[in-house]
Every structure is written in C-alpha cells, then in structure tokens.
Amino acid sequence: MEVLGILIPVSLFLGAGGLVAFWWLLRKGQFDDPEGDAHRILRDDYDDKPK
Amino acid sequence: MSTFAEPPRPSACPACDVAPLAEQISGPVATQARLMLALPDIHCAGCISGVERALQALPGVHDAHVNLTLRRVAVEADLEIEAEALCDVLTRAGYEAHELDPGVLAATETDARGRALLMRLAVAVFAMMNVMLLSVAVWSGAEGATRDMMHWVSAAIAIPAVIFTGQPFYTSAYAALKGGRLNMDVPITLAIALAVGTSLYETMLSGEHAYFDAAIALCTFLLAGRYLDHRTRANARSAAQELAALEVPRALRLTGQGSSQRTETVAAADLRPGDLVRVLPGGRIPVDGQVTSGHTELDRSLMTGESLPAAAAPGDAVHAGETNLTGPITIEVQAAGRDTELARIADLVAVAEAGRNNYTSIADAAARLYAPGVHIIAALAAIGWFLATMDLRVALNIAAAVLIITCPCALGLAVPAVTTAASARLFRKGVLIKSGTALERLAEVDTVVFDKTGTLTDGAPEPLGLDQLDPQTSRVALAISQGSAHPLAQALANELSAQGVKPALVDGIVEIPGFGVEGYWQGKLVRLGRAGWVGGCHAVGETATYLRIAEAPAQVITFMDTLREGAAELVVGLQAQGKRVVLLSGDVEPAVAHFAERIGISEVIAEARPEAKAMAVADLAEGGAKVLMVGDGLNDTAALTAAHVSISPASALEAARAASDMVLTGRSLTSILDAMATSVAARRRIKENFTIATVYNLLAVPLAVAGLCSPLIAALAMSTSSLTVSLNALRLR
Numbered sequence: 001m002e003v004l005g006i007l008i009p010v011s012l013f014l015g016a017g018g019l020v021a022f023w024w025l026l027r028k029g030q031f032d033d034p035e036g037d038a039h040r041i042l043r044d045d046y047d048d049k050p051k
Numbered sequence: 052m053s054t055f056a057e058p059p060r061p062s063a064c065p066a067c068d069v070a071p072l073a074e075q076i077s078g079p080v081a082t083q084a085r086l087m088l089a090l091p092d093i094h095c096a097g098c099i100s101g102v103e104r105a106l107q108a109l110p111g112v113h114d115a116h117v118n119l120t121l122r123r124v125a126v127e128a129d130l131e132i133e134a135e136a137l138c139d140v141l142t143r144a145g146y147e148a149h150e151l152d153p154g155v156l157a158a159t160e161t162d163a164r165g166r167a168l169l170m171r172l173a174v175a176v177f178a179m180m181n182v183m184l185l186s187v188a189v190w191s192g193a194e195g196a197t198r199d200m201m202h203w204v205s206a207a208i209a210i211p212a213v214i215f216t217g218q219p220f221y222t223s224a225y226a227a228l229k230g231g232r233l234n235m236d237v238p239i240t241l242a243i244a245l246a247v248g249t250s251l252y253e254t255m256l257s258g259e260h261a262y263f264d265a266a267i268a269l270c271t272f273l274l275a276g277r278y279l280d281h282r283t284r285a286n287a288r289s290a291a292q293e294l295a296a297l298e299v300p301r302a303l304r305l306t307g308q309g310s311s312q313r314t315e316t317v318a319a320a321d322l323r324p325g326d327l328v329r330v331l332p333g334g335r336i337p338v339d340g341q342v343t344s345g346h347t348e349l350d351r352s353l354m355t356g357e358s359l360p361a362a363a364a365p366g367d368a369v370h371a372g373e374t375n376l377t378g379p380i381t382i383e384v385q386a387a388g389r390d391t392e393l394a395r396i397a398d399l400v401a402v403a404e405a406g407r408n409n410y411t412s413i414a415d416a417a418a419r420l421y422a423p424g425v426h427i428i429a430a431l432a433a434i435g436w437f438l439a440t441m442d443l444r445v446a447l448n449i450a451a452a453v454l455i456i457t458c459p460c461a462l463g464l465a466v467p468a469v470t471t472a473a474s475a476r477l478f479r480k481g482v483l484i485k486s487g488t489a490l491e492r493l494a495e496v497d498t499v500v501f502d503k504t505g506t507l508t509d510g511a512p513e514p515l516g517l518d519q520l521d522p523q524t525s526r527v528a529l530a531i532s533q534g535s536a537h538p539l540a541q542a543l544a545n546e547l548s549a550q551g552v553k554p555a556l557v558d559g560i561v562e563i564p565g566f567g568v569e570g571y572w573q574g575k576l577v578r579l580g581r582a583g584w585v586g587g588c589h590a591v592g593e594t595a596t597y598l599r600i601a602e603a604p605a606q607v608i609t610f611m612d613t614l615r616e617g618a619a620e621l622v623v624g625l626q627a628q629g630k631r632v633v634l635l636s637g638d639v640e641p642a643v644a645h646f647a648e649r650i651g652i653s654e655v656i657a658e659a660r661p662e663a664k665a666m667a668v669a670d671l672a673e674g675g676a677k678v679l680m681v682g683d684g685l686n687d688t689a690a691l692t693a694a695h696v697s698i699s700p701a702s703a704l705e706a707a708r709a710a711s712d713m714v715l716t717g718r719s720l721t722s723i724l725d726a727m728a729t730s731v732a733a734r735r736r737i738k739e740n741f742t743i744a745t746v747y748n749l750l751a752v753p754l755a756v757a758g759l760c761s762p763l764i765a766a767l768a769m770s771t772s773s774l775t776v777s778l779n780a781l782r783l784r
Binding site for chain 1: 095096097099100117118119120121166169170173174177180181184185197200204208
C-alpha cells in the first residue's frame, strides 16, 4: 500500500494540470464561438489567412 | 475604441436614456468604433465567409469577425461608418442584419460573474472526481490506517474546495438569514457545513462514515444548475441590451437670426420650449412642437398605429417619435424630455408595470414548500436519535445524512436545465427569450392580442390594380414615383420595376413635400400625389395616390397593407388550437375592419390610443384571460407590459422590445407557434423533473432518518437524480 503515497500525489498533479489547462482555455476565449470555429476551419479561404 | 463602463439600460423611457447616452457620446475621442450587427439567418461556413468578405471590402472597415454561436458580427471601422450602411450592404448580399448596441460587447467581454462560476464549477468537478476515487477505496472495504489515510486525503482536497466553490451559496444564505427569510441556499449551506464538520470529527476519531464526497458532489451539481441559470439570465439580459439599438435622441437646433442662422447638434434632453429645431427627411422628431415652416408628410405608425402617412403644414402639431418622410421642416419646441407625448407613454408603461401581478414561478413555489420541510425533518430526526441513544455524535451524523439526501441537487437543476434546453431550441428558431419565467407564462396563454401595423403587416403598402394602367401610363408612373421618398410612391416604383416596366423620360421632377411629386413628360405636366393637389378627381376612402397627366382625368391607384410573412398561418394556427385571437389597433376603423376580415380575426378593437390598448389588455386579464400581446410600436409598450407575456418582432421600436418578454429575430411570425409549443413542452418537463426529484427524496429520506444511509447510498441517490433530471431536460432539444 506504500505505492499510494506516490500514486495519490501523481493523480492529484495530473488532475490539477487539467484544471490549469481549462483555466487557460477559458481565458483565451476558446469557448466564445464553438460553432463558428468548427465551421470556420472548413472555409475555402481559411488556407489563405488562417486565424 | 470606447467601451462603456456601464452598458446603456434599455428602459422604456426615452427621456431617461438621453442623459447617460449623451455623456457617453461626449466621452473620450476614439478614431475607431466597434459596431455589432445581429445576423439571425447565418448558419454555415459559407455565411461566415460571405459576411466577412462583404464587410471587409468596404472602405473604412478594418476588420469584421463573425460569431456563429451568437449569430452576430463585430466590425472594427472608422468612426464615420454607420451601422445602417453596413446593414444595407449585408441585406443586399442576402443576409438579414440588424443593428446592435455595442454596449452588449462590454457586457459579454466582462461577464466576470459567469466566468467565476465556471471556474468554481471546474474546481468542484476536479475535487469531486478525486474525492470520489478515494471514496471508492473506502466503499470497497478499506479498513484501519488505509481508511483513515483516504479520509484525511479526501478532507485535504474537499475542505478547501468546498470553501472556495460554495461561496455563492454561503453569501446568498447569509443574506437571506440576515433578512429573516429562508431560501434554498440555507439548507444547502447547512448541509455542506454539517457534512464537512461531522466528517472531519469522524475522521479524527477514526470513524467509519465520512461525507466529504457528498459535500463536494453537492457543490458540483448545484453549481452546474447555478451556472446554467446564470447563462440563461445573462443571455436574457444581453438580448435586452443588444436589441436596444443605439438610437441617440439628438436634434438639430437652429441658432441666430436671419442670414447668420446656423444649426448645431444637441442632445434632445438639452432642448427647451421655444427653441427651433430642424428635422430632415428620414429623421425622427425629437420633441413635441408646432411646425413653423416647411411642408412634409409624417409617419405616425409607431405612435398611433396609423398606416397612412399624415400631411403636416405650418401650424400643425407634431409629436416626438414620429418620422419625417418627405420634406425638411422647422419645429418650435413646445415640450421636451419628460413633458412629451413619448414620456407620457413611458409613464403609462410604469403604471402597467406596477399593476402587473407578481408571477410566482414553479421553482419558487417548490422552494417555498421545500426549505422549511427539510429543516423540520432533519431537526426531528436528530432530536429523535438523541433522545433514543443519548449520543450527540450519532444524532449529528443522522442530521447530516438527512440534509445531504434531501439537498435540492435535482431541484436546483430541474428548472435551469429545462430553460437552457428550451432557449437553445428557440434561439435556433429565431426567438430570443428575455425573461426567465417567460416560457412558463407563455405556456398558460389562452388569448392572443395582436397589433396591426408593423406586427401583422409589414408596414409597406402594396399597390392594387396596376394591370389596369395602360403601358404608357405605367412607364410615366414609374418614372415620376422614383422621384419621391414617400412610402406610397416607393411601393409603386418597386412594384412597377418588379413587373419589368421601363421608366419613361420625365424631366424636371420636383417633390413638393406634403402634396406629391411633379415633373414634365413630353412637355406635359405630370403630377402624382394627393387628390386635392393633383385635381381632376375625388378622393376615395381607401389608401390611394392619384396620377394625372396634363388635363386628363386623374388615375386612382389604391394600396393595401402587405401581410407579414407567416401572419396568416399564425392566426389560423392559433385559432386551430382554440385560442381567442383579438386585433387591437390604433389605425382607423375601416382599415382595421377590412384587414381583420382579410386575415380572419373576428374580434376587433380599432382606433385605440395607447392607454386604451393597455386598458383593453388589463380588462381581458381581469376577465381571467392569460393574454399574450404581440406588438411593435411605442403605442403598444404599455399594453405589452400589462399583458401576461409579450412578444415583439425585431423590427419593433427599442422601447417595445424592452417592454416584451420575447423578441423574434427573424422576419416570419410563425416562430410564435414554435415558441408556444416549446413552452408547453418545457412546462411539462419542469413538472416531470420535480416529480422525479421528489420520488428520489421520498425513497431516500426514510433510509436517512432510520440511520441506514451510508455515504455510498447518499452519493448514488444524489448523482442518479441529478443525471435523470438533466437528461430529461435535454430531451427538449
């Protein structure tokens, strides 16, 4: 059971990594226009000026 | 770019809006402005490209970015670019566009509360998953030191998480208790505090049961409900703001005498009685007053519902809110700001608002029964166990279990999940919901009251009997009608062009404001306009214009209101559902009666002034009817506010949209039928959800009171009821 001493911190660390990533995405406005971004990548002129 | 600290409030009172708006205009000087346009019809990648390309091709436009989720486009452009011009460009490119208030941009970008809730939710989910994982070990039989370690690690994660994520509940509960009330948040806070407290105590004593997982799960589910609720409300708020098209009441004031006379632009609020104001064709009259010079025609439809433009000559009274159509006029101000006809209507709205009976939503009614009930059961269980065992630890454990089991996770999700699903569905159908309880109220409607002009009709007249004109006359009519800004002339010109008629060569075309337009065709005088001015005929009773070539008898061209798209289907659909349909118009009796017959409405109230409209709606409500009012004009605002629930089209005046509970974003009226069907379905789902939540509670509470509820049962009951409720709500999409 000693392995728990390593596994629990590791799992917490990984979870916290996901939490920080989510916070970063939220700040970057990745959820502002999900529908538009999905369509935007399919545009013909996307390759000319990706943004 | 100038972002406003506080977005302008869309109040029904134009006078109140003047002051803050004027301040914003005189604010920091910006070289670029950000304009927002609503695009209700866009739906694909092609639309994104089309809209952005069309806008970016314009000189003065620096950037255009479409947001497909919100169906709007943000345009960075030079200051002199008008939103109206952009709308025109998009309409020509085939995309319906409306101007939005840029204040909404500030509101959505600084939606700090929504973000904070989402962040709390994320932390709660993270903590819940970790604590649940640790709890699985305990549930599957960990003992001794391992169990204690699991409990301590759970405590280390759950306690800070609960303190951080539960803040919205604690503050709300504190505010309620301070005010001597009970709300849903009081039992929630108590349950969380008791669960964490007893669990910590149990852990210290190496006890068997710890409810850390339940406490954090409680926070998670409730935050999910709270977040959905916030989103619906924020959307509702921004819908109200975004549709408050930025229309700053400004006026051109004349200063100086004789040849040194000049005009200056001032806020309408700064005008005083006695000032002279110039109103150009196409402009909205900012004040009540008297015409001192110039002839014109006024569109009064927003004020009175009259579909026909009225002529105005020196000496005639004009009112704020009317639109000047053909010629420039000068007005002497008699009343401005709070004294105008407009402000009087705003007062009527305030009265109607006060008289509106407070609607108790299904959720509020449930909460009112729920909160005291939970406390009584928990207290009784604790007292009973204490008396039976004389052990405070057991009694507190039981009380915590009862509070956790009965905690309103499912109740907190039941309504927000349904409203979110329903608003998403209606948004796709072109209906914006501004008020949280509007759907519930719409589901109860049994009487529908329509305004005529601008609601059931397009406001654009349609010429009749053009095929009776000989080709030569048609060509002359087209040429001369193109020279006028009058709505009848424009309707005539559009219809004739659409029929493929080529204009004849008519020169020297002059518009005589207030009378008509004249010109010379093959040396002969041609006049199109009022019967008395054209001469050679008698005026007919209907809406008509008269065309006279030289001394020949004048030709009468009559007009009829065009029906708005979907109006006929809507009325038929409502009548088929057994709803009572009433037409309530400010227009003259014959026009209303004729129209009602055409669209098939038998109950008609005509020539109703704004206060009469509000009275009529109030009388219907008095008689027990649940009234849905559909209207667009200023004269409808009081009636819209007085009704049980109200809807206005996107083309409505901002005051009318501010007064209504829902706004149609598209042109067609048939989405009202969709909204009604969805609202009935939503109400059924809400009631189902409450039933489901109650059944779970009824099953689990006896277990908790009997002391048989382990943390595992609590976790299972809470999760399954929340999930069932959310899934049931999603069926609505």
